[in-house]
Amino acid sequence: MFDLSIVFSSVLNGLTMGAVYTLIALGLTLIYGVLHIINFAHGAALMVALYGVYFLKVKLGIDPYLALPVVVPSMFVVGYFLQKVIINHASHGKDENILLVTLGISIVLENLALLLFNSDTRNIETSYTLSTVAVGPAMIAIPKLLSCLGALVVSLMLIVFMRTTDLGRAIRAVAKEKAGARLMGIDVEHVYAMCFGIGLSCLGAAACFLLPAFYVNPTVGNGFVLVAFTIVVLGGMGSFLGACVGGLLIGVIESVGGLFLGDSLGQVGIFVIFILVLLVRPQGLFGLKA
Amino acid sequence: MKSRRQFMSESALAASSLAFPLVGGAQAKAVKVGVVHPVTGALAYSGQQCREGALMAIDDVNKAGGIKSLGGAKLEALLGDAQSTPQGGSAEVEKMNEAGVSAIVGAFASAICLATTQTAAKYNLPHIVDVGVADQIVERGLKNTFRFGPGYKKCAEIAVANLHVLNTAAGKPAKTVMIIHEESLFGTGTAGLLSRELPGYGYDVKEVIKHPNPSRDFSNIVLRMKQINPDIVIPANYYNEYALLVRTMQQQKVVPKAIYSVLGGAASSYKFVKEYAEAANGIIDCNHWFNPKDKKAQELKKRAEAKGLYFSYELFMSYTAMKLLAQAIEEAKSTDRAAIIDALNKTKFSDHIMPYGPTQFVNGQNMGAQPLMTQVIKGDIKVIIPRDYREAEPIFPLNA
16 A cells, blocks of 8 residues: 555645646637537647647747747737637538537647648757745645646636636627627637637647647647546536536546546546546536536 | 547658659669658657658768678668657658668667567568667567667667766765666666666665656656655756756756766757756766767768768767768678678678777677766766766756
8 A cells, every 4th residue: 555645745746747737628628618619629639739839949948938928919819800800700500510620620730730840749948847845744746846836826716717707708608699799799710719718718828838848749638638528527517617626536547547447447537536526426426417 | 549649650651652752863873771760749858869860871871982892782772760669660661661771770779679670570671770779679589680879778788887886986976876768668667677776786766766758847846856855867868858857857846966867868968968068967867978089980970960960879870870881881791681681790890989999799799899988067067987988977866
């Protein structure tokens, strides 16, 4: 059996990873949970953001954390126009079309990345890559700790934004009653595009926090998409608090599962919990009953 | 998913066949040789190092007047990318056969070599294995397959015997071992051999953990290591994972009595020593290594470094494999495949930088091949065992 200190370390590791999952899931919960758009391109968009951060560091020497003011707005613009120009036009408002369009976008993006950057796995080196800080008996890598803190701050900002701003209210209105919102003078297409933009800018932030402790290759997003969808459903569709709690929970389950069962079986726990939640509480941890 | 993969592999094939570079000029009598390595994908760094080594050897042979017995015919490389998969390597061999190569040098990873040698065997195409340590490669009775370097059985036996010598000399401070290996043929096979050998010398193998390639987080494995607290940690994996594992150990402040690698991907790598001097310090490795007392080795090292390359085992193993092939073609006096195979069986090739002595192939294995034991000492890689090649006294245990 493992010492408590070892399990504690594993839990902390899981929390740091879970925070990044949260950030990725928040973008998805906005797009999928609120607007009911199944965005298969979420992982590919994360990959694009990671390459952006990577090349900013390698070509221009910009530290991943300092790249936040560049990557986040860039991803917003990409998201906004992706929805406004491609997804909106190609889908003709039908859900099944949106699914295919986003799947198509993800295939195009991944293969473009393969063509341009080949399948190599790349990571960056920073002066703090190997630095650690002691948290009780555990040694936590500083990039992981920073990514955790950053992810929590961004999550909080997003929750406040959704609750207090006009746009936040408009998004919630469109999510609840699209036709009604349009009658009230809300530009639904604009709200959709803004949602996509904000969703992808969350990925931009996630990429900046992720890369110092992670890597990038053309298929890096795939591993995150499934987990992100799980978190959105686990937390409750459209619930930001649910995404936060769900993300942290999944991170911890994965890490502790990996410790006890081995790395290749660590993710089994995620889906066991997921199925249990669906059986016992189908609306998710923080979702409202339909 | 499947159709996308198919599309990618097909387009990659098409692209690489269009871009097949012809190195060495287009002389009428040029001898075509295939150079297959995993230059993209998880093993890209090692594959690229191998390719550089093979190309340097071709360059040297051509500059020295080519194959003299064939009227100074130049060697012409056909480059192939195995994309870090056995099927990728196999497909490249098929293409090279179609293109009419006389022989193949490659393909670094054991799992890939297993596939490329078998495909080449269908066409009686001579295949010199440059690294590929799994012994199955030369144990299947393939007449076309020749391995210049040692296999993992020999490496594991030498490593364990030397560990025991070092440990006994130090008063037997080490009793427990933990093995961390990558999950393909090379890592699994090496780990299996070690777990069988070690108990015979009185060591307790506490745990054997495998991990996938690529693997980008070793936190859990290192936490398990913290719990078990082994005296010796033995990693058997490729460069990226080796580097990450050792760095995570450093991060988590896990300091065993020795990191004792058997064919460790980064353990005796100048790249690793330069980039992570602190993490690399003291690591012992039983691996392919050049004869440190050979002046030609030092010259080659300088030339590689002048090209901005690290003088890694991948580079000098592929370099030597290509030189061996050139020698065999020279002795065969022909580009005929059967004649080259015959020449390889008979060759006494000794103009090389490895500590092997004259070459002698028995069932495709060079009998003189042996690994050397190295240790990272003060930011450099020094040979510690055997005594004939010793450059520095071993430091064992590390944290005494």
